[in-house]
Amino acid sequence: MNTKITLAFILLFGLKSFAQDLNNVQFPHMQKTSVRKEIRMPNILGYQTLKCDFHMHTIFSDGVVWPTVRVDEAWEEGLDAIAITDHIENQPSKKYVTGDHNASYEMAIDRANEKNILLIRAGEVTRKMPPGHLNALFLDDVNPIDTKEPIDALLAAKKQGAFILWNHPGWKAQQPDTCLWMPMHQELFEKGLINGIEVFNEQEFYPIVLDWCLNKKLAVISNSDIHDVTSHFFDIENGHHRPVTLVFAKDRSLKSIQEAMFENRTLAWFDNKLAGKKEFLEAIFKASVTAKPTGKTDGKNREIYEITNISAIPFIVENMKGQVTTVPAESTITMTLDLMDYQELTIRNCYTGSNSILHVNMP
Amino acid sequence: MNTKITLAFILLFGLKSFAQDLNNVQFPHMQKTSVRKEIRMPNILGYQTLKCDFHMHTIFSDGVVWPTVRVDEAWEEGLDAIAITDHIENQPSKKYVTGDHNASYEMAIDRANEKNILLIRAGEVTRKMPPGHLNALFLDDVNPIDTKEPIDALLAAKKQGAFILWNHPGWKAQQPDTCLWMPMHQELFEKGLINGIEVFNEQEFYPIVLDWCLNKKLAVISNSDIHDVTSHFFDIENGHHRPVTLVFAKDRSLKSIQEAMFENRTLAWFDNKLAGKKEFLEAIFKASVTAKPTGKTDGKNREIYEITNISAIPFIVENMKGQVTTVPAESTITMTLDLMDYQELTIRNCYTGSNSILHVNMP
């Protein structure tokens, strides 16, 4: 192979060595490179914005993948932390899959370390309503929460300092017509055995739960509860995302996530919408969307602006005249606008309660 | 909700009933619909062209998914038949995953029936070279091929009428420098214990094996050998496909597939290339690509044609003047051409041997 050809080769294909025999030719371009797609989200109020999913299953309960797959998915989808929460009581594959309640964590932790994903040891207490399903997060040992009475499971978790999360309270299989806060939930809440609730689970939103969380000072949570391969269930290649909890933590560590959750520093993110405390919503919006005058005006002497959104969330913005603009995620658009009309904004896809959306004043 | 609004609703969103309370709002649009993407491939020579993958793993050996996932993937990717071929001898998850060698088939067969995927009961004899790895396909019971000596495993398979497939003969872990047909392979071949060979495995091509198959009248096979989720390993959403064996069968049944394979009625399809017997390659090309005169001519009085390719394979066509055109998959292009230059064609991405590509005469 003469120099010219070799060079042309390099120029065209970026390949120097080339299979020169007929025994084995590699087609590396057939293999998809595993890449992490960062979720661009601004840090706010002095905290780091971490992207977390606290609810998912593997073949160690009724999921269809080996625990390492959950780590790989989380890494590719830009998450910082996950909890694998296999059911304690529901293990349909028991005939073939053995191991105690720590097995899924143990199978995944090395991969999590390799990929720099924070892995939370956890389990899902799976009972009929009430109390329904609850995740015990940040455990040292999952086995003690396998008890006869549900309350004993939660007490055993509490003893380990667990954050306890009530899952999908409005799930129709357990609350077909309503989404009720039952006496048993009041009891658990008073004993500190409910610390957060899913306002969003898989593809369901429980608007009333958003009010519960804000009133009772519980963390607002959004989780995938994924059993399938995530990209089989959610349409990730077309820009959709799994439900995610944004946690505002002092740093990127399990300890800081746990602390932030106990202090309700979270937002629920699902289907390009955000729900939670006004203060966090406003901070995220203002840190994401900015307007820069181009110094140019249109024919009617109105100023032209470049509106930039650095976050992964498109914002649907309504001005004081009721005009609505979507500022797409990670993009810039140009708009001709009169600043007077944009001093108060309504952000249509940010929910501050079951019946209210975010209003912000702009400087 | 008055009629006008309901109607506008229907018009805009195609939804009649709508969640009218705050307990549970469904976001069904977040869930990806599972659809089958048919692999468009013409039937030829009186046979049905079936798309098959005879080599894949689950958590019952060293794969990462539950057996039903293999069926779901096959259905979505347009396959007709698959064999789950968990290793007999290599089961790294044994500590947690139990069950005999039929377990993966048994876990998947109901889903296969639901999805109308033909599921072949099979196992992979996994030995050091020689003989290397061999799949026993079309078994009634996988357990008898778990023997001490590899030849006994193959004899046990043969007793059940199995088709035996030599996997990845040029795999560098077993044949680092070459791809040799060893004396033991000659012995197995003479005893009827090798009936086909992978010329393509995962992302590797063994050109020399194409010659072996054609000379020794063995079936040419292309398999994924997938351990991961297929869409995590292959870039399916961007138009890539897993390696597939095209089987030319009398009908869509396990029996006819088995018969076709013993009669070498197969082609290997990988990375938008085809390899195998000239007669099948030519038939596929001619049934796929047609030229239709538009009745119009260009400025130089040359006829304008619409060239249509109905198959999922783009064909790279060289004419008698050395001009090369790619006719994209499932598309039509227009070309100004002189039929005299297109009486003999060379099809660049159809291999008839390790050192030869397809030439066809056009009528």
Place this chain on the structure above:
Amino acid sequence: MNTKITLAFILLFGLKSFAQDLNNVQFPHMQKTSVRKEIRMPNILGYQTLKCDFHMHTIFSDGVVWPTVRVDEAWEEGLDAIAITDHIENQPSKKYVTGDHNASYEMAIDRANEKNILLIRAGEVTRKMPPGHLNALFLDDVNPIDTKEPIDALLAAKKQGAFILWNHPGWKAQQPDTCLWMPMHQELFEKGLINGIEVFNEQEFYPIVLDWCLNKKLAVISNSDIHDVTSHFFDIENGHHRPVTLVFAKDRSLKSIQEAMFENRTLAWFDNKLAGKKEFLEAIFKASVTAKPTGKTDGKNREIYEITNISAIPFIVENMKGQVTTVPAESTITMTLDLMDYQELTIRNCYTGSNSILHVNMP
């Protein structure tokens, strides 16, 4: 370059000759191949289903592209016929762009012939309301319709046998609050000077116009009215399509399209919805969607079916129990169903009037 390397080259890259000097290296892979994406739509009731767009602009009025671009777009987007309808009265580029009213047709006809696109000679009479904007289609000469009075323009068109189309009757610039059939429209209608109306234009739907067309026996039309590059305005790469009129014609010719339009054999297709006569909607649905039993049943003994939709339109199907299923375009899904629930269907995205949707009885 020795044989082995050449071969490996062919194998890997499908390239035989290779740039061997440093003067000029081609990167043909950078260029997008222009391919036609056929719109798969069944033929019905003995007619061919042709896909047409009767309203679009070029730089010869207020569009931004040269006329040949309209042909290229039409070919790539799978259309059979188009009309370039530059404004007679609105020519903002007149300072720089000259030529008479036939210029855009004349600039495009050679390309249309090359690409096998049927090109309709046409112009848009562009007046204030009433009568608003009307396209004169199937002209021999566009110049005579440049008259002082609008009615004279339409009479001049009629003299040439033109099909006259009322464009965007509910366009807010001309009918800000309502969409009225005015006395002048009644007059034109009675004189045979309105033969069809746009129920859909660009991104606007006029439901009331659907009733007008059905009651007055006028052709139901859906057009793009595109001024921009189509793929800049419509999100074609993500599966959206421009508004299209389906014409049910005896063959693929201008004459048969014209005849079909005068006989109201059309449907409006926009945003994955269809609107028009029940008989055509029902025929399209039934020719598109079929159910095939797999011969398998689920755990509850209900039959499993493969539901196939061969058309480019997803259908949103509601059964007698109110259960809704979307059958995606050009796909197959599997469903467990009880035929008794599917004897009468409501097709949510097929509109038979401003206030009614398609109901079909299944055999």
Place this chain on the structure above:
Amino acid sequence: MNTKITLAFILLFGLKSFAQDLNNVQFPHMQKTSVRKEIRMPNILGYQTLKCDFHMHTIFSDGVVWPTVRVDEAWEEGLDAIAITDHIENQPSKKYVTGDHNASYEMAIDRANEKNILLIRAGEVTRKMPPGHLNALFLDDVNPIDTKEPIDALLAAKKQGAFILWNHPGWKAQQPDTCLWMPMHQELFEKGLINGIEVFNEQEFYPIVLDWCLNKKLAVISNSDIHDVTSHFFDIENGHHRPVTLVFAKDRSLKSIQEAMFENRTLAWFDNKLAGKKEFLEAIFKASVTAKPTGKTDGKNREIYEITNISAIPFIVENMKGQVTTVPAESTITMTLDLMDYQELTIRNCYTGSNSILHVNMP
């Protein structure tokens, strides 16, 4: 419409007001939002990295779009500056398109201001070889370069302070077999009438020109020379990009771009490759790609790193052992590596000459 429904509406669709009549229903989701996709590229050596295309056509010569389209495309594709360079001598549409040589600039400048795109007034001197085609950039008036003799055109441009660019010197229509620096080019060069050369044009690379530029201290340029709609010619929706010149300028202004070009502070970017001066290539690479230890090790005690590439260019990196890794654009990958093997890197897709690629030492 009661409150609950309104709210559910807002929750689901982010829409408050809703078309309540049948006259006109808007389908705004059918329209593609025009968004700018920023080209992420680090600033280096104290300069701003501006993305520029200095060669393109409109209907005012032989292009197919109105000048404003060039601005819209540039904005969407993330460019900072463009020159519209309609041919002075080649105007096939002259019959219909009139106007002097400034017309395309004048038609585009308002849109450029609105979109914050820097628009360079320019024209293409279009002669047979020698001297071939040359762009005169940064003119005040294009008309004076319409002269009989090519040299007079260039002198007239020079008088206005123009930067003169030799286009596609290896274009086969003008230099079918070679790419020669002819005596006339030497003459022009000595008179200061060649200030830069295209090493890349449309889909052609002239490796030898890279040496000319580096030896003669001329700016290395990469341009699209687009005549068609850019997204029709280049496969932009699938991640390809038009050829672009990176200019390292003191600020984002026409003046600083002109200054930078006269000082040869440019790189050519095409097909995910970079060509030009080693110092700029090295700076771009080092500012783009960083490795961060995860603090974890693999089974063999080798450190695991996160490798992040913030730029829009994937880099193909070869280490001292000849191992090749592609670090994808705007992504993070994890790698187990031994720093000792990565002290000297070869960057396969960065060309420092017709026969050499970039080598960098890592700290």
